[in-house]
Amino acid sequence: MTMPSIYETLNSQLGPGIVYEGSDASKARHLHDFMYTMPAGTTPGAIAIPKTVEQLSTIMRLCHENGQPVTPQGGLTGLVAGSLPDPGGVALSLERMRAVIEIDPAAATMIVEAGAPLETVQNAADEAGFLFPLDLGARGSASIGGNASTNAGGNRVLRYGMMRDLVLGMEVVLANGTIVTSLNKMLKNNAGYDLKHLFMGSEGTLGIITKLVLRLFPKPQSACTAFCAVNSYADAMNLLGRARKDLAGTLSAFEVMWPSFYELAQNAITNLPLAGGHPLYVLLDALGSDQDTDQVRFQGMMERALEDGIVVDAVIAQSGKESTAIWGVRDCVGEFPRLFGPAATFDISIPTGKIAEFVADCDARLAAKIKKSRTVWFGHVADSNLHLMAAYDDASKELAEQIVYEAVREWDGSISAEHGIGTLKKPYLSYSRSPEELEVMRTLKAALDPRGILNPGKVIN
Numbered sequence: 001m002t003m004p005s006i007y008e009t010l011n012s013q014l015g016p017g018i019v020y021e022g023s024d025a026s027k028a029r030h031l032h033d034f035m036y037t038m039p040a041g042t043t044p045g046a047i048a049i050p051k052t053v054e055q056l057s058t059i060m061r062l063c064h065e066n067g068q069p070v071t072p073q074g075g076l077t078g079l080v081a082g083s084l085p086d087p088g089g090v091a092l093s094l095e096r097m098r099a100v101i102e103i104d105p106a107a108a109t110m111i112v113e114a115g116a117p118l119e120t121v122q123n124a125a126d127e128a129g130f131l132f133p134l135d136l137g138a139r140g141s142a143s144i145g146g147n148a149s150t151n152a153g154g155n156r157v158l159r160y161g162m163m164r165d166l167v168l169g170m171e172v173v174l175a176n177g178t179i180v181t182s183l184n185k186m187l188k189n190n191a192g193y194d195l196k197h198l199f200m201g202s203e204g205t206l207g208i209i210t211k212l213v214l215r216l217f218p219k220p221q222s223a224c225t226a227f228c229a230v231n232s233y234a235d236a237m238n239l240l241g242r243a244r245k246d247l248a249g250t251l252s253a254f255e256v257m258w259p260s261f262y263e264l265a266q267n268a269i270t271n272l273p274l275a276g277g278h279p280l281y282v283l284l285d286a287l288g289s290d291q292d293t294d295q296v297r298f299q300g301m302m303e304r305a306l307e308d309g310i311v312v313d314a315v316i317a318q319s320g321k322e323s324t325a326i327w328g329v330r331d332c333v334g335e336f337p338r339l340f341g342p343a344a345t346f347d348i349s350i351p352t353g354k355i356a357e358f359v360a361d362c363d364a365r366l367a368a369k370i371k372k373s374r375t376v377w378f379g380h381v382a383d384s385n386l387h388l389m390a391a392y393d394d395a396s397k398e399l400a401e402q403i404v405y406e407a408v409r410e411w412d413g414s415i416s417a418e419h420g421i422g423t424l425k426k427p428y429l430s431y432s433r434s435p436e437e438l439e440v441m442r443t444l445k446a447a448l449d450p451r452g453i454l455n456p457g458k459v460i461n
């Protein structure tokens with residue numbers, strides 16, 4: 001007697017329209033994530049797209065009983081190949097669980113299903129008179145559950161924190177199908193372990209997030225933006241200190257761009273705000289509550305920085321249109337792969353005060369081993385987050401990665417600031433985590449997923 005396939009097992013329990021065969025051409029998008037496609041000739045054994053948490057729980061229970069690997073999928077925009085299914089395993093998409101369930105104005109919270117796109121969440125908050133502050137380029141496709149499972153960051157971390165700081169409660173389905181409902185709405189709740197933190201940043205390896213209680217914030221009523229040139233990283237740090245102190249807690253972005261970034265941006269944008277040739281560029285953004293008073297305070301801070309020689313040249317936006325144009329400089333990175341050519345790309349963290357020395361050291365290490373080495377550096381440096389594109393010419397991408405991650409290890413940084421580990425960074429996890437930390441991670445994994453079915457091959461397992 002032949003054993004039923006995982007598709008047959010799931011389909012017979014869940015009924016029509018929930019589970020599809022891995023070879024179903026209409027569901028082929030589940031064979032890719034943003035980085036990779038499954039190896040040629042391979043497919044998942046089944047693609048499951050439940051509509052309810054009960055259906056999702058049944059799928060997990062059956063996969064657990066049958067020892068079937070399950071890969072959770074949100075909007076498939078992750079940048080570390082974390083949602084690519086196992087050949088023969090189950091791709092489990094949250095795309096049909098996308099309802100905004102409740103907005104509670106008194107608690108300033110929203111309850112939402114995990115498959116809702118980030119932009120849907122932002123718009124729902126906006127319509128209710130609130131701000132949901134997480135924002136990133138993939139907002140139209142990335143799901144809020146994917147954001148939580150990767151602990152996403154983005155442009156406003158300095159002001160509002162990462163996704164971990166924006167979640168109060170959660171519903172999760174464990175590997176064996178158990179539904180754990182913990183839809184806490186309270187800012188203060190120290191009743192034992194705060195379990196939600198286990199599932200944030202664990203990239204679908206410990207449980208499947210099905211609902212979230214999100215924190216909402218007052219909508220900013222003002223935005224002040226400036227683009228400036230500074231002579232050194234020390235001056236950039238000086239400016240950061242002043243902006244933090246003088247802007248009454250409104251500073252929401254402090255983006256630093258190195259000259260190679262600005263040179264490349266000249267090929268993407270016709271009217272750059274400042275002339276080239278400066279050692280470093282900084283974009284500052286402040287979100288406040290009153291445009292008139294905030295603009296006066298912002299302008300005053302910038303004028304003092306110019307008078308004191310901390311800033312050597314600056315443009316301050318006088319309208320929303322000018323602010324958008326300034327942000328266009330930072331956001332033109334989308335054009336860089338085309339303009340720069342093949343490159344290894346990095347999302348790393350280095351303690352903020354050490355960043356300039358790290359950049360110089362890392363450039364020297366790359367130049368010593370890679371002919372015609374070229375790099376582009378930029379980052380949310382106040383969050384300690386650096387992005388790097390490194391051309392590897394006729395050397396290999398792996399060599400560039402080895403050099404950079406080795407440097408990150410020696411400078412006590414992190415190999416992943418905001419994108420996670422997935423499969424791409426897994427070989428380097430031990431560069432940023434001690435053997436003891438890795439052992440605790442393995443203990444948690446074994447306790448919550450004893451059969452190792454949740455997103456195998458990703459992060460730690």
Ligand SMILES: Cc1cc2nc3c(=O)[nH]c(=O)nc-3n(C[C@H](O)[C@H](O)[C@H](O)COP(=O)(O)OP(=O)(O)OC[C@H]3O[C@@H](n4cnc5c(N)ncnc54)[C@H](O)[C@@H]3O)c2cc1C
Pocket residue numbers: 033034071072073074075076077078079082083094114115135136137138141142143144145146147148149150151152153154155203204205207208209210418419422455458
């Ligand atoms: C243009 C662009 C810009 C980006 N900018 C940023 C940025 O500024 N900051 C940043 O942090 N990231 C950024 N990213 C990366 C990406 O958008 C984030 O990692 C995002 O949080 C992934 O969400 P997703 O729904 O697409 O998840 P997916 O890619 O589908 O999955 C990501 C991981 O989460 C797991 N997963 C998904 N849903 C669940 C769930 N419900 N429960 C448990 N596990 C789940 C998957 O198994 C996988 O391991 C960017 C990506 C792109 C393409």
